[in-house]
Amino acid sequence: xxxxxxxxxxxxxxxxxxxxxxxxxxxxxxxxxxxxxxxxxxxxxxxxxxxxxxxxxxxxxxxxxxxxxxxxxxxxxxxxxxxxxxxxxxxxxxxxxxxxxxxxxxxxxxxxxxxxxxxxxxxxxxxxxxxxxxxxxxxxxxxxxxxxxxxxxxxxxxxxxxxxxxxxxxxxxxxxxxxxxxxxxxxxxxxxxxxxxxxxxxxxxxxxxxxxxxxxxxxxxxxxxxxxxxxxxxxxxxxxxxxxxxxxxxxxxxxxxxxxxxxxxxxxxxxxxxxxxxxxxxxxxxxxxxxxxxxxxxxxxxxxxxxx
Numbered sequence: 001x002x003x004x005x006x007x008x009x010x011x012x013x014x015x016x017x018x019x020x021x022x023x024x025x026x027x028x029x030x031x032x033x034x035x036x037x038x039x040x041x042x043x044x045x046x047x048x049x050x051x052x053x054x055x056x057x058x059x060x061x062x063x064x065x066x067x068x069x070x071x072x073x074x075x076x077x078x079x080x081x082x083x084x085x086x087x088x089x090x091x092x093x094x095x096x097x098x099x100x101x102x103x104x105x106x107x108x109x110x111x112x113x114x115x116x117x118x119x120x121x122x123x124x125x126x127x128x129x130x131x132x133x134x135x136x137x138x139x140x141x142x143x144x145x146x147x148x149x150x151x152x153x154x155x156x157x158x159x160x161x162x163x164x165x166x167x168x169x170x171x172x173x174x175x176x177x178x179x180x181x182x183x184x185x186x187x188x189x190x191x192x193x194x195x196x197x198x199x200x201x202x203x204x205x206x207x208x209x210x211x212x213x214x215x216x217x218x219x220x221x222x223x224x225x226x227x228x229x230x231x232x233x234x235x236x237x238x239x240x241x242x243x244x245x246x247x248x249x250x251x252x253x254x255x256x257x258x259x260x261x262x263x264x265x266x267x268x269x270x271x272x273x274x275x276x277x278x279x280x281x282x283x284x285x286x287x288x289x290x291x292x293x294x295x296x297x298x299x300x301x302x303x304x305x306x307x308x
Contacts, residue, residue: 204302
């Protein structure tokens with residue numbers, strides 16, 4: 001069970017990377033665009049000519065220099081502003097919402113005329129300000145760092161739906177259509193519904209969450225006429241035939257098997273087939289019957305797909 005939880009933790013972390021990725025990229029891009037308009041162009045972070053850099057505290061200034069240093073170490077000794085923006089961590093961007101920068105966000109954007117905060121997040125709820133954004137971006141950054149540092153995120157006290165909804169809400173502050181796009185493609189809901197159990201081994205939805213319809217079961221002595229009627233009425237159009245001599249213990253009866261048998265008998269008899277003269281056992285013996293076994297309802301759809 002410990003190994004199952006370990007694997008499930010890895011799957012949860014992987015699924016969250018996509019919405020967290022979008023949340024981080026749209027935040028830094030939106031802030032970069034707004035700062036470029038308000039603080040002298042794309043080079044606002046330039047320590048020599050930037051109009052915002054000299055108003056930042058020591059920590060963000062150091063973060064900019066560290067990002068430039070990483071780029072230089074990788075051979076990019078003359079990075080563009082876009083290069084630097086992409087190299088800055090999410091910590092850098094989230095820290096700019098702290099109280100130290102309460103002076104920054106009410107400043108008017110020269111293009112929109114709105115505050116920088118409302119320009120970056122045009123869909124921010126009415127009456128909500130920097131502190132509201134700070135709390136949400138800090139929670140997202142904390143969860144992102146837990147995943148990046150390979151910490152456990154599978155604990156039952158973590159409400160994964162709430163975390164996922166929080167990330168989507170934050171993305172929606174910037175763009176409603178992007179939020180819908182992320183929600184449509186995110187695999188977080190599917191993964192968090194596949195909680196491992198002692199019975200299940202492979203990832204998938206637990207069979208206990210499905211509503212099952214009892215399969216149609218025919219006896220070997222049932223006539224071909226009754227078999228055709230039963231298979232036609234079944235959904236899906238299939239039936240099972242108990243076979244205590246075989247392992248697994250059921251044989252699958254399909255419309256294709258019935259058609260093959262009818263075709264062969266028709267060819268032998270000149271086109272006439274007595275549907276009451278043949279039995280289900282005759283069909284099973286004359287066609288390739290697939291053996292079907294029973295499974296524990298505590299297993300998952302992944303376990304079923306792994307059965308050969």
